[in-house]
Amino acid sequence: MLPKVRAPETRRMITLEVRRNARPTPGFATVTLGGPELEHLEPMGFDQAVRLFFPREGQDGLWMPTLSNEAWMAQVLLLPKSRRPWVRNYTIRRTRPELGEIDIEFALHDTGPASAWARDARPGDPAGIFDMGVSYLPPAGAEWQLLAGDESAVPAILAILEHAPASLVADVFLEVASGEDVRTDITAPDGVRVHWLARDGADVRPGTPALEAVRESSPREGRSYTWVAGESGLATGVRRHLVRDRGVPKADIAFYGYWRHGRSSPG
Incomplete structure (x- = not known):
């Protein structure tokens, strides 16, 4: 059974950059992403999830898919690893449209590319997102x-x-x-x-x-x-x-x- 998701009305690939990196607790990192392309994100609140794109170690930039539909995955997989970005699912922790910013919070682990990137992310580093919508959908009758x-x-x-x-x-x-x-x-x-x-x-x-x-x-x-x-x-x-x-x-x-x-x- 596929999970129920409320998808955004429209979505597109959005390229951003790191603005800040903070540690709310020792085991978590909050990476703030920003940029003018955030005007294309529809803030939905709750557990709004995105595909997060970030470079692999040794890459000198970020390659983002050009397709804003599910065919983006084929584009990524056809790339050689020298150009292919890492892609992971994350929740938008907070959105500040007036500042063109979102926060992504990472639970840090000893291994894994996302934890390594979150630890080392610095202002100006590239990242990208693709909106996936909201899965928290309580029925009206829930007490x-x-x-x-x-x-x-x-x-x-x-x-x-x-x-x-x-x-x-x-x-x-x-x-x-x-x-x-x-x-x-x-x-x-x-x-x-x-x-x-x-x-x-x-x-x-x-x-x-x-x-x-x-x-x-x-x-x-x-x-x-x-x-x-x-x-x-x-x-x-x-x-x-x-x-x-x-x-x-x-x-x-x-x-x-x-x-x-x-x-x-x-x-």
Whole structure:
């Protein structure tokens, strides 16, 4: 089953450059991208995702696809690696149209091209985006929500909370690698309970603490909507638990395996 997504009305390849690089916590980097082409981005809020294009190590520039449809992927794959950019999926953490800026927040890992790029990105470095739309689509009849994710989904969930209506009632489970990555200054409606879970060096598969916390939590009354993302075992585990053990309709659960433990992304 393909995930449900609200796509932008129009979209195009957008070439930008790094403006700033900050560390909100030791395990995360916030890279600010900007440029005049951002006028072509339709801000949608919530978990608005983009394909992020950035150069490989040793490349002296960024090659961007010329096609603003799904044929762009074939263009990229046909390039030799000497010219082919890295492409990864990321959520827009914040948008500032008046300044022509967006923030992309990265959960930093020991390995991987995206983490390496985010650590080293400097003002003036090129990057590009292609809008993918929003997957957080709660039905009108949902009385409360369950949001869960590991560090790879923390930026998306924090963006969802910042765009949420004041009436939102939700239980939120956010797993991070270290207690140093717990945020104390998040913006969320009064009806939201946020639970931070830090692995702190424990020998567990990423996503396991969040999955166990959801299993042990007590559901609220009424129809719910669940949005869960992160390591594939977390996403599928939460869905399986809700359907089998709580009788939640599959249609009321959005789940996304952003990555798989022990496997690198292609490209």
